Amino acid sequence: MILHNEMANAIRMLAADSVQTANSGHPGAPMGMAEMAVALWGEHLAHNPADPAWPNRDRFVLSNGHASMLVYALLHLTGYQLPMDELKRFRQLHSKTPGHPEAHITPGVETTTGPLGQGLANAVGMALAEKLMADHFNQDDFPVVDHYTYCFVGDGCLMEGISHEACSLAGALELGKLIVLYDSNGISIDGQITPWFGDDTAERFRAYGWHVIEGIDGHDVDAVSRAIASAKSTPTPSFLVCNTHIGAGSPNRVNTARAHGEPLGENELKLVREQLNWASAPFVIPEKIRQAWDNTAKGEKAQASWARMMHNYAKAHPDLYNEFNRRQTGELPDDFEAKAANHMAQTCQQAQTMATRKASQNCLNALAPDLPELLGGSADLTGSNLTNFTDCGAVRAGEKGGRHVNYGVREFAMAAIMNGLALHGGMRPYGGTFAVFSDYSRNAIRMSALMRLPVVHVLTHDSIGLGEDGPTHQPIEHAWSLRAIPDLDTWRPCDALETSVAWVCALRQRKRPSALLLSRQNLPAMVTEAAQQLGAFKGGYSLYQSEKFKVRVLLIATGSEVHVARIAANQLESQNIGVRIVSMPCTNLFDRQSQEYRAKVLMMERGDSVLRIAIEAGCTQGWWKYVGFKGDVMGIDTFGESGPAVELFQHFGLTTQHVVNRVLQRLEHNEPANTEVDDVTL
Structure with a gap:
């Protein structure tokens, strides 16, 4: 118990000292969630600091990304390549500790968070990817894909509408390896949340079909750990309500909005040290606490055990083993280029008049059967977006083999879930809606570009050509709005061949998302010559x-x-x-x-x-x-x-x-x- 307290206080002090040094940041949430972090990272999370990309690691998502010093402290303490000097450079230019966690900048950070609620939706995507990968690759005695997705969320994440969209779908799909820990502290930037957030949050998640545990003392490591253990044994996603105090350990800032987003100040930091009985200087961690946190040996042992299983898996199931490795690297099959060229040659030869949304479906029918990682979907517009392909099958709870997700009328969640699918590895997601409704999902599209994820957004009904539905459904500013997003390729093809070119380019990309703006109305074939095709x-x-x-x-x-x-x-x-x-x-x-x-x-x-x-x-x-x-x-x-x-x-x-x-x-x-x-x- 004493060591638990000291481990938690190490997080508190690293967070408070880093924010104070930067004179910028959010100390309150990391201080309040410290014991939750000890319970999860100290007793349950399977990870290897020596290999942040180990495929079978548990995923951890900090959806309330303003609490970034929590994850930076955890990564440093458990043994990742995040030295103390980087914590001292919190929020400084080109540091590995930016103001909000950014994937691919900080080793061990799974997703870029900050826009509240999206990390939670990313976690749903990761859990969905784990289920689909396990369904495809796991064989008797070989659970090669077998891990959990954990997510910390705050009140702000749950106020955002995307939390409803994503968690409703997660419940319907029965993603039992998704465990969300709710930091319920009752405080947001404007103060006590009761006047504007009076939801019965636990009942809300029960209504989604989640396993819910209420009344957890978020400052009791053993209580949180028991709740996590219970959640790991349930077939549905779990929601753990951890009651905490924002800014715990700060005598004058605890339970106040001031703890949320400003440094505590030198005088208050002195009082924190006194209250926590923390004698160490800023950025100094006693060796006993550092050893208690270090996960290097444990992580290497866990990965080594998995590697031995994979060695035997390779002998028993060589084709699956090779496919697994290919999908983890993101490489396309060796024959992809030949099949793509053949499809484009046939498209040229046929020179048919058709809507580019139909040409897109034809391309999927030609390429998807040999791209098992390709996972489609639509926000309740499959018959309009034409994002399904022959024998794709639907993703359903309790069933295997589906490759098309009915996201329902949830454009924002769909885009953010696709980001999670891509972040997990082994999946190439695409999803469709009308181009005008890209406004609903725009911030998640922006996040896919910021994270350089090869997600494909299929946006049909691309202009006034959709006709009678009128201005509510006719995109005007949307093409240039999307083109303005850095690192996003926005395509508006003129015919079937250019549509195929767009798909091939999108699938070749490994670090850039694409948006395909496709027509409802038929368009004549315009591109036939090989030189023009190359120009496209x-x-x-x-x-x-x-x-x-x-x-x-x-x-x-x-x-x-x-x-x-x-x-x-x-x-x-x-x-x-x-x-x-x-x-x-x-x-x-x-x-x-x-x-x-x-x-x-x-x-x-x-x-x-x-x-x-x-x-x-x-x-x-x-x-x-x-x-x-x-x-x-x-x-x-x-x-x-x-x-x-x-x-x-x-x-x-x-x-x-x-x-x-x-x-x-x-x-x-x-x-x-x-x-x-x-x-x-x-």
Whole structure:
């Protein structure tokens, strides 16, 4: 008991001293959750500090990420490569101890948290990944995937609506290896939460189908440990209500909002040391306590035991063993490129008119059977998003083999759960909704980009082309809103082949998410030549160029507007005006190409002698960097309207005739034609 107290106080002092040194941070939550951490990390969590990526480790998620000093203290004390100097550099530029935990920066941090509630949803994804991987790989006497996902949450996480979305689904799927410990301290930034958070939280989780244990003294290590042991034996997810005091150990800040997000101050720190009977100087841990926390030997022993089992597993089930290792590395199967090339060749040959959402499903049907890690889903729009594929099967509680998740009307949770699936390893998740509803899931999409996770967001009904559902369902600003997220590739393909290119690029990515904006309406085949196909893999390329006339107009378009531009080119050529059409399905990828390539595609060597006009059924703001001040953009900078798609394109001025008229006006069409022919090669 005494050692438990000292172990907890080590966390308290490291948190308080680090925040004080940085003059910034949140000491209260780590101080309040210290005994919870001792119970979990000291007695239950299976992990190896020498190998933070050990596949069969238990996952720990700190959803209330402002309490980051809790996990940094734990990682340091248990033996991870996080030296004390990094704790002294808490919240400093380029330290391994940023203000909120960031995956891939700090060894041992499983996910980036800070936006409250998303860590909890990430944990649901990790637990789902564990279940699906276990269903696929575990054999008699070989439980090669057998671990728990633990998550600490605070009041703020549970106020966020995403907690309802994610935990409702977790209960329905009976994710029994998910254990959530609730730091119930009754305090948030604005003070006592009772006036604005009066939920019966325990009953709420019982209603989800969770195993709930209430009334746990969160400052009693043995009580918390017993609750965790009970939770590990239940077939449903568990919710442990741990009653704590924020800022425990601080005589004047305990149970106050001031403990939440500001340093305690030097005078209060002295009082904390006196109350805790902590004689050590800042950042000094007595050797007895350090040894009690060190998990190096225990972790190496646990991983070594698992490795011996894997050695025998390799002999008994070599194919599964090889697949397991491949999926852990994130590498695609050896024959992926050949099968992708074959599918694209067939798509070129068929040259069918179809909606790009249907082309996406065709691509999944061609590639998914040989990508067992690919896990699909939809936010209650499977028949519209077409995210299912032949014989994919549904993920259901008590059943094995499903590869498609019915997320229900839970866009935000779906995106955050997919992040958890990707973080776990061994899974490549994608999920669908309407493009306009990416607003619901935007912060989780942003988090997937921040964490550089290869998640695919399938966003259909990409424009006013969806028609009669009207402005509530018609995305206007969404394409550029998504393109603005760093490290996210946003695709808006013009036909079936570009859709396949988008999928292949998304699947090749190992450290970048993708968003695929796909049409509801049918689009004609536009891309057939191999050279054009290769150009699509660069995000933007010359789709068509006049052979008889020198180019005077360069039309840049995406999605359904590429066909509009192509027909406009024919009409302009009938008036002796040469045209180049640039299809730019992914501006993000195009922008990563060499300056030489981009300049050549956009004919920058011709300067302002070429009129550049961008055409897209969405807001215009992002296109000006490609067309220049003397160029033009045809788009929509208002909300949409309800009506048939054909009428809407006419109403918003995005038809072939509108394009032709705009070009003629800008060229002041009395100018004589130049019939000298350009070089059409790129």
